[in-house]
Amino acid sequence: MLGHQHSSLQLAHYAYLHVQLGIKTLDGARHDEAADYFTAALNRRDLSSKSNIHEIYEDLVVEYICPSEAEDVIRRAVWIELSNAPLCLLNTSTGLLCDRAAQLNSFKTTPEYKELLSSITKRSDLRMERIKEVVAMHFRCVLLSHRWEETEALLHDIQDKVMYELNGLGGIAWMDTCCIDKSNNVELEEPVNFMFVWYRHSTLTTIHLSDVPPSSQSGALASSVWNERGWAFQKFVAPKVVIFYQKDWSLYLDDRSPNHKRSPAIMKELEGATGIGAQALISFHPGMRGAREKLQWASRCVTTMQEDIMYSYL
Structure with a gap:
């Protein structure tokens, strides 16, 4: 015994x-x-x-679930979220350009990530809705649409540099020229194929009208050359939230509403300038429906290279 x-x-x-x-x-x-x-x-x-x-x-x-397994689940959620975002983004806190790996590493240093990781102690805690919510909130991005003027910044101008310390490169923000290696054909093909998706999933798209002076009256947006640019079309119709800024970065028409797509005055002006119906401007859906009408919209646009008309509308 x-x-x-x-x-x-x-x-x-x-x-x-x-x-x-x-x-x-x-x-x-x-x-x-x-x-x-x-x-x-x-x-x-x-x-x-x-x-x-x-x-x-x-x-x-x-x-019980070990931290490495919880980290893998969170990481997969992050990569899914980033599949709808540009390859590189500007970290507005640091002023540095971040690729996908840097974006993930930055997230792992945040209190939100640590709190999320610590909350996953058991398999019953693996609620993907909660994980997706935290990930989506952190990786919200704001995109910019504008027309280059004298200087076109390239990747080598800003890589590994703090953006806020740069001089002589006006208008720098997320653009295909300064956040994508244009010498890499594979990387260059990415924005051509996915730009609409990126702008569609942006939290906000800001549109800078460099030729619209401060305190402009209604009609200035309609006469802006921004309306004529081929690549500008999808950068306006794709996003769900858009804000127009004048040359000095003041709000167009001093409209302080959170979304200029909901401004009747601005929509009416843009409809007249582009020939695109207000409903399409607000809630555009890609596809072959209305192909003739879309080709008419394209006929008004100008691009540096002739084939870009086709690329931008595809």
């Missing part, structure tokens, strides 16, 4: 150490929780058999 009890105690002690080693990969709070759970189970009278100890161990393995 004593020998059997001694053997059972040895087995229990061995199993306890085994579980402790397994859950050492968890952070302190979860390790203590799991250890307490196992200790309480060992105090039960029916743990003299080998099968019950293994059942406790298996319960822990099934119930």
Whole structure:
């Protein structure tokens, strides 16, 4: 009887150490929780058999999730979110251009990420709705549409530099010229194919009218050369939220509404300037429907290269 009890105690002690080693990969709070759970189970009278100890161990393995597994789940959610965003984005906090890896690493340093990771202690905590919500909130991006003037900034002008310290490169923001390696044909093809998607998923698209002076009256937007640019079309119809700014970055018509697509005055002006119906301007959907009408819109546009007319409208 004593020998059997001694053997059972040895087995229990061995199993306890085994579980402790397994859950050492968890952070302190979860390790203590799991250890307490196992200790309480060992105090039960029916743990003299080998099968019950293994059942406790298996319960822990099934119930708890290690941080690396939680990180993988979050990382997958991040990559899905970033598939709808440009390859590089400007971090407005640091002023640095960030590729996908840098964007992920930046997210991992935030309190939101740490709180999310610490909240995932058990498999029942893997609620994808919550994870997607936190990820989508962090990776919200604002895109810019404007017309280059004298200087066209390129990637080598800003790479590894703090944007706020640069001089002589007016108008720098997210653009295909300064955030994409134009010497790389594969990377250059990305914005051509996905620009509409990027602008569609932007939280906000700001449109800078460099030829519209401050305090302009209604009609200035209609006469802006921005309306004539081929690539400008999708940068306006794709986003759900748009704000127009004048040359000095003051709001056009001093319209302080959160979305100029909801401004009847601005929509009426843009409709007359582009020939595009107001409903299409507000809620455009790509496709072959109305192809003749869309070709008429394209006929009014100008691009540097003739084939860009086709690319921008595809």
